[in-house]
Every structure is written in structure tokens, then in C-alpha cells.
Amino acid sequence: MSEAYFRVESGALGPEENFLSLDDILMSHEKLPVRTETALPRLGAFFLERSAGAETDNAVPQGLALLPRLECSGVIWLTAALTSQAQVIVTPQPPMWLGLQGSKLELPLWLAKGLFDNKRRILSVELPKIYQEGWRTVFSADANVVDLHKMGPHFYGFGSQLLHFDSPENADISQSLLQTFIGRFRRIMDSSQNAYNEDTSALVGRLDEMERGLFQTGQKGLNDFQCWEKGQASQITASNLVQNYKKRKFTDMED
Amino acid sequence: MFCEKAMELIRELHRAPEGQLPAFNEDGLRQVLEEMKALYEQNQSDVNEAKSGGRSDLIPTIKFRHCSLLRNRRCTVAYLYDRLLRIRALRWEYGSILPNALRFHMSAEEMEWFNNYKRSLATYMRSLGGDEGLDITQDVKPPKSLYIEVCISF
Numbered sequence: 387m388s389e390a391y392f393r394v395e396s397g398a399l400g401p402e403e404n405f406l407s408l409d410d411i412l413m414s415h416e417k418l419p420v421r422t423e424t425a426l427p428r429l430g431a432f433f434l435e436r437s438a439g440a441e442t443d444n445a446v447p448q449g450l451a452l453l454p455r456l457e458c459s460g461v462i463w464l465t466a467a468l469t470s471q472a473q474v475i476v477t478p479q480p481p482m483w484l485g486l487q488g489s490k491l492e493l494p495l496w497l498a499k500g501l502f503d504n505k506r507r508i509l510s511v512e513l514p515k516i517y518q519e520g521w522r523t524v525f526s527a528d529a530n531v532v533d534l535h536k537m538g539p540h541f542y543g544f545g546s547q548l549l550h551f552d553s554p555e556n557a558d559i560s561q562s563l564l565q566t567f568i569g570r571f572r573r574i575m576d577s578s579q580n581a582y583n584e585d586t587s588a589l590v591g592r593l594d595e596m597e598r599g600l601f602q603t604g605q606k607g608l609n610d611f612q613c614w615e616k617g618q619a620s621q622i623t624a625s626n627l628v629q630n631y632k633k634r635k636f637t638d639m640e641d
Numbered sequence: 642m643f644c645e646k647a648m649e650l651i652r653e654l655h656r657a658p659e660g661q662l663p664a665f666n667e668d669g670l671r672q673v674l675e676e677m678k679a680l681y682e683q684n685q686s687d688v689n690e691a692k693s694g695g696r697s698d699l700i701p702t703i704k705f706r707h708c709s710l711l712r713n714r715r716c717t718v719a720y721l722y723d724r725l726l727r728i729r730a731l732r733w734e735y736g737s738i739l740p741n742a743l744r745f746h747m748s749a750e751e752m753e754w755f756n757n758y759k760r761s762l763a764t765y766m767r768s769l770g771g772d773e774g775l776d777i778t779q780d781v782k783p784p785k786s787l788y789i790e791v792c793i794s795f
Contacts (some may be wrong), residue, residue: 389781390730391660393723406719408655415648428687494642500708501701508701517714 396541399596409595413540414499414547417492426508430490495547502551511551513559516541522562529569534594541594542567570597578604582612643680643709646672651660654723662727667746677713680706687712728755728793733778 390442396413397404493509501508515521516537524533527596534541546565565595570593577589580602586605590598650669659664684706691699716726728751731739737759744752 390733392730393660393726393728395718405715406722408651408719408723411716412655412720426705427698428702429705438765468777496712497708499706500706500711509705526771591679 395588396543396596399546403512403547409542414495416540416544417500418544418548419495420491420498420509421512422489422491422509423506424508437474495525499547504552511548511553513548513553514538517545517548517559517562518555519558522558525562525566525569529566530573532566533592534560534570534597535592537594539595542596554563555607558622573603574601577601579608581605582608602620643676644673644712644716647678647713647720650720651716655719659669660727660730660786662731662743662746664746665724665751667748670720673713673717677706677710680710680713685712724751725754729758731755733781736778737763 395408396409398410399621403414463488475484492514498511499511502511503510540545542563545559552560574593574597577586581589586601590601593601644699646669646772650666650673653663653666653669684703685697687706691703713714728747731743732755735743747755766777767770769775769777
């Protein structure tokens, strides 16, 4: 199956994501910290667990609690309508306005990209920690020790797409991404070319998704080569797909 | 947060090991379309209010919902397209008759697409190689030896 199935490749390392690529969709779902520059009315109900990890100024919860319930009926109607149509589960006391000016949130990349513009009218984007100065120094010291899977499994793709937000640190970020990859590449290549028929979970555990793809390609090359060496390359074998599905029975075949 | 259901569809597909076709998630797709409908209607009413009532502060909210609509659309299209890629691979790896288990995983439209694809491929194959046509789904790999023996009939 793998041979005839040509999935849409990720474009995240290039200028734009590929619209149809599943990898890019998963990548752009990751969150980044954001600051709202203007209030977003009528959306409060959908930001109940606003920021799992981002810092919130102490002022934000108090500010929201003190706001008079201006849009009260609007939000309740909204909540009810969406509860019936989209089956959203909402806790009893939604905040009314999304964000006073300057509240910090974590939004997925797709949303941040959509709402961002040059004049920063709706929101301004902050860099996640691993793309900031501190971590960049760590990467330049030794890139191999870092667990990139934990740091957001799409380190390179996400970092490349972050460059769209015109941060003043863009040049440093792109350099850091490149140098990190250069530092780690050798080990990935070596391990993928020498781990034949073994459990590779220890080797791939600290790699991000792009590196894992590389590792798998290397493994496939290695397996194909071993297959050829054993003379199995010209033997007819059942395709992986057919083996994975149950064998079809003669009596079930219809025209 | 919006578009969670759409992401579930994508994850389901991504999880399926190397090119296998999971069952068609009709329910999930329907929920995504309902969410899109709800978003669209809210945006419609907010746009009217912004224009006639002069409430330009609603514009960021409208933009927000619009982004969610675009995202939902992207996820559904990518979901359907990736499934078609997998179904196409089935024709090449499995042959033209699929086991029932696989057929139940496809929606009616996907089945129709598969039949049309089969037909196009068969028409093309018949047009090659003279009278009998040539089955190009066999022998996909190049031959191992440099020379082949050819039988000539006079």
C-alpha cells in the first residue's frame, strides 16, 4: 500500500504550507502565545480554558470579573444556539468578552496567521520559548541532547512558519533552525542506516516529526538494500496492504 | 475552540498505518458541516449588524469566525482528498475487485469514484499494446536483468 499511496507532502519548511497536507494541518494546530490588541466580543464562551500554559497578567481574571455583563443575553443565546447545533459543552459562567486589550492567550497557528496583519490590529504574536534567545543558545551549544519531540513535535515546520510573523528575531530564528538541524542530522543518518531489524524507539524518541520522516526514509532504504542483498528483490511477495487486510474468500467475490 | 471535530477527522486518518483506509466517518463530517453552518449564520447576522448598526468592533470577531470556517473547509477537503489517494492506491495494489471489508469503509460517492477510476484506467490500458491492451498494473518494477528473451512468430 505504501508504494502506491502518494500522500501530499508537507510544505511547512518552504514559504507556504500545503493546503491538502495532513502533516501541515497537524502542524498548524499547535499553539503559540499571543497578545490581543483589541477585544473580541461575543466569543467569550469559547475560551474557557484560555491558556493552559501561557502566563496571564494578574489583571486579566479580575478585569473580566469586574466587567458589567453587557452582552449577557447575547452570549447566553449564543451558547444555547451552539449547544444545540454543535453540541459544545459549556460551563455555567462564561466570561463575557474575549480579552481586554493586552490579554495573553494561546491560539493555534492557523488562527494566529489568519488574524495577524502587519499593523497588528487584532493581535500581536510572541515567540514560544523554544525559539527565543535562551533556547537558541542551548541549541547552539549542543543540538543533539534536546528532546525535540517534547518541545512541540513539529519544531522545524512550526519554526519556519513562525517567520511569517515578522518578528525582529527572524534572522536569528532561521539561523538557529538551520544550525540545529545540521547538528542533529549526522546522528539521525547514522542511526537510521545501521539499525536493521531492531527496536528503534530509543532512537526516534527525541526526534521531531520531520526528523522521524527522514529516519523512516533511511530505514526503508536500508531494508530495501538488505532485501536486494538477500536476493529477495525479484521474488514476488504479497504487498503489505494485502497482508494487512484479511484474505478475501472466493465465495465473497462479486462482479 | 472551533474546528476540534475537523481535527479529529484528520488525526484519525493520520493514525491509520501507512495508507490504510479507515471507515468513512460520516458522523464526524456531518458535525463539521453543522459547525460551519452555525458559524456562517452568526457571521451573517454580525455582518448585518456591523454594517447597519455601525458596530465596527465586531469585525475582529467576524474575522475570527471566518478563519474557523476556512480551517474547517481545509480539513474536510484534505480529509476527503487523502481518502481518495488511498482508494486510488487500492486499485494499483489490490486489483479491481475489493474485499467487502474494504468496501464498507467507503462512502457511496467514494465507491462511485473508484468505479470511474477503474473504468478510466481500463480504457487507457485497452488502448495500449495493439488488440489486447496492456495491463500496466502488473510488473510495476523494472526487470532485474539487462537482456530479455523475445519470442518472434512469423
